[in-house]
Amino acid sequence: xxxxxxxxxxxxxxxxxxxxxxxxxxxxxxxxxxxxxxxxxxxxxxxxxxxxxxxxxxxxxxxxxxxxxxxxxxxxxxxxxxxxxxxxxxxxxxxxxxxxxxxxxxxxxxxxxxxxxxxxxxxxxxxxxxxxxxxxxxxxxxxxxxxxxxxxxxxxxxxxxxxxxxxxxxxxxxxxxxxxxxxxxxxxxxxxxxxxxxxxxxxxxxxxxxxxxxxxxxxxxxxxxxxxxxxxxxxxxxxxxxxxxxxxxxxxxxxxxx
Amino acid sequence: xxxxxxxxxxxxxxxxxxxxxxxxxxxxxxxxxxxxxxxxxxxxxxxxxxxxxxxxxxxxxxxxxxxxxxxxxxxxxxxxxxxxxxxxxxxxxxxxxxxxxxxxxxxxxxxxxxxxxxxxxxxxxxxxxxxxxxxxxxxxxxxxxxxxxxxxxxxxxxxxxxxxxxxxxxxxx
Numbered sequence: 001x002x003x004x005x006x007x008x009x010x011x012x013x014x015x016x017x018x019x020x021x022x023x024x025x026x027x028x029x030x031x032x033x034x035x036x037x038x039x040x041x042x043x044x045x046x047x048x049x050x051x052x053x054x055x056x057x058x059x060x061x062x063x064x065x066x067x068x069x070x071x072x073x074x075x076x077x078x079x080x081x082x083x084x085x086x087x088x089x090x091x092x093x094x095x096x097x098x099x100x101x102x103x104x105x106x107x108x109x110x111x112x113x114x115x116x117x118x119x120x121x122x123x124x125x126x127x128x129x130x131x132x133x134x135x136x137x138x139x140x141x142x143x144x145x146x147x148x149x150x151x152x153x154x155x156x157x158x159x160x161x162x163x164x165x166x167x168x169x170x171x172x173x174x175x176x177x178x179x180x181x182x183x184x185x186x187x188x189x190x191x192x193x194x195x196x197x198x199x200x201x202x203x204x205x206x207x208x209x210x211x212x213x214x215x216x217x218x219x220x221x222x223x224x225x226x227x228x229x230x231x232x233x234x235x236x237x238x239x240x241x242x243x244x245x246x247x248x249x250x251x252x253x254x255x256x257x258x
Numbered sequence: 259x260x261x262x263x264x265x266x267x268x269x270x271x272x273x274x275x276x277x278x279x280x281x282x283x284x285x286x287x288x289x290x291x292x293x294x295x296x297x298x299x300x301x302x303x304x305x306x307x308x309x310x311x312x313x314x315x316x317x318x319x320x321x322x323x324x325x326x327x328x329x330x331x332x333x334x335x336x337x338x339x340x341x342x343x344x345x346x347x348x349x350x351x352x353x354x355x356x357x358x359x360x361x362x363x364x365x366x367x368x369x370x371x372x373x374x375x376x377x378x379x380x381x382x383x384x385x386x387x388x389x390x391x392x393x394x395x396x397x398x399x400x401x402x403x404x405x406x407x408x409x410x411x412x413x414x415x416x417x418x419x420x421x422x423x424x425x426x427x428x429x430x431x
Contacts, residue, residue: 097260097271097273097274097275097276098260099260099261099262101264102278102280104280104281105264105281106264106265106278106279106280106281107262107263107264107265107277107278107279108262108276108277108278108279109260109261109262109271109275109276109277109278110276111260111271111273111274111275111276111316111318112274113273113274114273114274114316115274115317115318117318119318149318150318171321172321172322173321173322174321175319175321199274
């Protein structure tokens with residue numbers, strides 16, 4: 001019995017080792033928790049920019065590949081965000097017709113110019129978490145903003161996207177065209193991304209990113225109001241230059257004229 | 259020119275035009291459930307499986323359309339053009355109805371408001387059956403404005419000249 005007992009010195013050494021190991025484990029736990037928190041904050045930040053990694057949002061039931069990682073071009077100064085949605089495009093203002101395939105396997109070409117209507121191009125992926133807000137909104141018949149005549153969803157081609165996943169997401173009322181070429185043509189830096197095309201002038205009225213459909217609508221409405229206010233200011237200014245002040249009698253027809 | 263190609267049919271579209279090529283077979287799903295603006299029960303025999311459908315237009319095509327343009331013809335203005343190619347099965351190629359060979363060119367005089375099954379004010383249409391590359395097609399063209407046919411028909415012919423049909427099977431096969 002006595003031979004099984006450790007001597008006091010050995011007991012002290014073991015106690016010290018156990019204590020040290022306990023402290024090391026606690027320290028490592030704190031470090032790991034800190035790293036996990038930091039990782040989560042980074043993912044959240046990327047997600048707000050519309051960037052997703054891997055198959056974090058893959059719908060297991062849809063069989064989606066979910067590998068549509070989108071990384072902004074590092075050469076680009078910054079990813080335009082919601083507040084920039086309807087500002088004038090700083091760079092190339094060229095409008096491109098879009099040609100690609102459909103999630104069902106057909107071919108689809110979308111014309112954008114030579115018509116008196118405004119088209120909102122929505123560049124989405126099947127795997128991006130923020131994009132899901134828009135897929136859901138479109139599936140639920142989300143109303144188009146007043147200044148938009150139609151909406152076209154543009155995804156990457158089927159070598160970078162999952163047609164099966166898109167089939168489950170595609171709304172009935174809006175065209176979905178799969179074209180990586182369109183992403184290149186319009187210089188799309190991330191998803192979701194929006195480009196507003198004016199078919200009458202064949203120009204791009206604005207572009208940028210947003211996180212919800214409601215946000216897109218309110219931004220477009222606000223931009224519309226800004227344009228109307230600017231027009232009013234411009235007209236007032238031109239009238240003043242012509243010597244016509246507010247409430248000038250010449251602004252109102254007389255009984256004889258009317 | 260915007261390229262559009264699928265199912266052995268390809269065409270270059272003028273700027274601003276758009277189009278879709280899809281399969282009309284049972285495996286394609288809901289498209290086959292749409293009621294065409296021009297029903298053609300005497301043309302599609304029982305058991306016959308129609309093949310590819312091509313829609314080309316110089317206006318924004320609605321996402322939901324029937325094979326023969328229902329849903330689209332209603333929104334056409336006077337300058338609008340809708341070109342439809344509807345493929346029939348290989349058993350139709352040698353029938354008298356599809357005896358004409360080659361993608362047709364159209365004349366102004368061929369268009370008639372009465373050629374539309376469901377008459378829409380101001381519109382006119384033309385329907386021709388033909389075979390090309392061992393495949394049978396119905397070409398159906400709708401003009402948004404019959405009075406504009408002198409301007410619109412040459413544009414239709416330009417698009418038809420760019421149409422290439424190859425001897426292949428249906429989409430996805």
